[in-house]
Amino acid sequence: MIDLLVEIGTEELPPKALKKLSDAFTDGIVSGLKDAGLQAAEVYPYAAPRRLAVWLKGVPAQQKDQIIERRGPAVAAAFDKDGNPSKAAEGFARSCGVEFSALQQVETDKGAWLVFRQQQQGQNTADLFPAIVEKSLSALPIPKRMRWGSGTAEFVRPVHWIVMLANDTVIDAEILGIKTDRETRGHRFHAPAAVSISKPEDYAVQLGQAFVVARFEARRDMIKAKVEALAAELGGTAIMPEELLDEVTALVEWPVPVAGRFEERFLDVPQEALISTMQDNQKYFALVDANGKLMPNFITITNIESSDVAQISSGNERVIRPRFSDAEFFWNQDKKQPLESRREQLKSMVFQQKLGTLYNKSGRVAQLAAYTAKQLGADEALAVRAAELGKCDLVTNMVFEFTELQGTMGRYYAQHDNEPAEVATAMEEQYMPRFAGDELPSTATGRILALAERLDTLAGIFGIGQKPTGAKDPFALRRAALGVLRILIEQQLPLDLADLLDKAADGLTTQLGSKPDTQEALDYILDRLKAYYQEQGIGANLVEAVASLKPTQPLDFDRRVKAVAAFRALPAAESLAAANKRISNILKKIDNPPETIDAGLLQVDAEKTLATAVQVQQEKVVPLFAAGEYEDALLSLAELREPVDKFFDDVMVMADDEALKNNRLAMLNQMRGLFLRVADLSVL
Structure with a gap:
């Protein structure tokens, strides 16, 4: 066994892509080794601003010998009518570098074939490694590669050194125009001299001595712990989004936290604007107190151990001040004009060429919101007001500068204008959920506005024939559809999607000249339900069993799916699903299956028992279906297992006597009809 190490030394790599590049580089090398029949006992990836590296511990020093097999023409085509090798067979032998007599025959389920088998001696792993690394590098997800100097090599950033070791020996190769060596570089300022790596297992230790924490996860954990400790010293808690933490980790090799402060007057500005500036522009960690209120402090991560920390702190404070001053100015200016007065400006903002302006859209959304509120017994006036004001913050200075604050600033401006509290909250909640797993609107008006916004967009974009194709989804319709489903299901709203989309289409009629089909x-x-339930571990066949009945109320759909999932866990489920499949196949062959059972025609004990059981179940489950108690209904129907099994064992359904046959078909049709009130179990 040997240990392998490769390090690609570069100029500073793109911080937002570093983790992804590291993962892909490591996966590519592991995959390349696997293709060569090799596997490392342990794999350690490293990623820092100026390097991508992998240590592969415990790799076989050599491949195993392999039998290489090439298949040639079919034996039937390998000989002419005189029994001599055909031209195809001789050509195959020549391509293998052997005489025809060296070929063998192999029998398969598709016939007999000529084959050439040859034993290939396993190669040294160290000899294979450079090509594996090169293949991994060429497959990295780099949208745009660059060249440097006079060479032709291309990479995401200029490459300055390559380390490649097998145990304590350099693997001699040239990659990206650079000769491999054992010399890496330490910290750009603290330890700029070359560092000679003795062997792979010493890599991280030697770099640590040169002020480089090479392991991405170790550096990330170090930053998190140091920021938390410093925040506690300042009497607060740091806000550390995962994306920001990853980006800061990718910016430094030797993380050192430094605290800074800003004037308390800036706290009069909505804290989301200040936090956004600190995180997005400066990569600072904002601090909040025990009540979640922003503190006039921040923490930044520097890449050096400074002898004058106060100077670094002061410099960062100077940088943030003008940005906060801009936010303060925008906030004060925007408050001078109420949201309602900005609605006219929406007439100049195009939503979509055929679907009109944001002003047109807000009018349609208001109509749909009013209808939805009426359906739910909510306040129609609040829903309409929220819809009319919903997009007005888009024309404010603050949102123009901080686009990610749309909705949030709408809430602040509505509060300043003394709009009803629920209207102000709905300004922000209309965008929820923003992403998978995000929280949902907490108010009735917020839910209504979020639904109306998305449904108007979905009905409109599909109405003009611009549905998403492949990876292209410019109006984020996939996210909009999932958002609609989550709100309707998880917030228990008994609304019919077909009805809501039809009302949305009514609102589009004037704009489009005719009512679009929805x-x-x-x-x-509804297709998005498959992905929705997949995340919950519910199989696609369970969803399909319900979807085949085409229910259009997502909350009702959810109850059915949960009921089928519970039924599927019962001992009777498999037998009854098979019976439903059998009955389905029988009834498919009949144009108009009979529905009425004549008790006088029941002859065999098994059919009499089943008829009685079906009648009993009908009386029990029909009220349950009416109440939407699908799980209880299916649990009750599971009692049919024994009489159904006995029926199929003892009774000939397709009897010669036409009346007898039709009576039995009617009984099966009635029973299947009960199950179809929930789902098509034959799909299972």
Whole structure:
């Protein structure tokens, strides 16, 4: 066994892409070794601003010998009519570098074939490693590669050194125009001299002595711990989004936290604007107190151990001050004009060429919101007001500068204008959920506005024939559809999607000149249920069993799916699903299956028992279906297992006597109809 090490030394790599590049580089090397029949006992990836590296511990020093097999023409085509080798067979032998007599035959389920088998001696792993590394580098997810100097090599950033070791020996190769060596570089300022790596297992230790924490996860954990400790000293808690933590980790090799402070007057500005500036522009960690209120402090991560920390702190404070001053100015200016007065400006903002302006859209959304509120018994006036004001913050100075604050600033401006509290909250909640797993609107008006916004967009974009294709989804319709489903299901709203989309289409009629068809939009939204339930561990066949009945109320759909999932866990489920499949196949062959059972025609004990059981179940489950108690209904129907099994064992359904046959078909049709009130169990 040997240990392998490769390090690609570069100029500073893109921080937002560093982790992804590291993962892909490591996976590519591991995959390359696997293709060569090799596997490391342990794999340690490293990623820092100026390097991507992998240590592969415990790799076989040599491949195992392999039998290489090439298949040639079929034996039937390998000989002419005189029994001599055909031209195809001789050509195959020549391509293998042997005489025809060296070929063998192999029998398969598709016939007999000529084959050439040859034993290939395993190669040294160290000899294979450079090509494996090169293949991994060429496959990295780099949108745009660059060249440097006079060479032709291309990479995400200029490459300055390559370390490649097998145990304590340099693997001699040239990669990206650089000769491999054992010399890496330490910290750009603290330890700029070359560092000679003795062997792979010493890599991280030697770099640590040169002020480089090479392991991405170790550096990330170090930053998190240091920021938390410093925040506690300042009497607060640091806000550390995962994305920001990853980006800061990718910016430094030797993380050192430094605290800074800003004037308390800036705290009069909505804290989301200040936090956004600190995180997005400066990569600072903002601090909040025990009540979640922003503190006039921040923490930044520097890449050096400074002898004058106060100077670094002061410099960062100077940088943040003008940005906060801009935010303060925008906030004060925007407050001078109420949201309602900005609605006219939406007439100049195009939503979509065929669907009109944001002003047009807000009018349609208001109509749909009013209808939805009426359906739910909510306050129609609040829903309409929220819809009319919903996009007005888009024309404010603050949102123009900080686009990610749309909705949030709308809430602040609505509060300043003394709009009803629920209207102000809805300004922000209309965008929820923003991403998978995000929280949902907490108010009735917020839910209504979030639904109306998305449904108008879905009905409109599908109505003009611009549905998403492949990876292109410019109006984020996939996210919109999932958002609609989550709100309706998780917030228990008994609304019918087909009905809501039809009302959305009514609102589009004037704009488009005719009422658009919404069936495609409806199908698209309901198709997203497969992904929704997949994340919950519910199989696609369970969803399909319900979807085959085409229910259009997502909350009702959810109850059915949960009921089928519970039924599927019962001992009777498999037998009854098979019976449903059998009955389905029988009834498919009949144009108009009979529905009425004549008790006088029941002859065999098994059919009499089943008929009685079906009648009993009908009386028990029909009220449950009416109440939407699908799980209780299916649990009750599971009692049919024994009489159904006995029926199929003892009774000939397709009897010669036409009346007898029709009576038995009617009984099966009635029973299947009960199950179809929930789902098509034959799909299972």
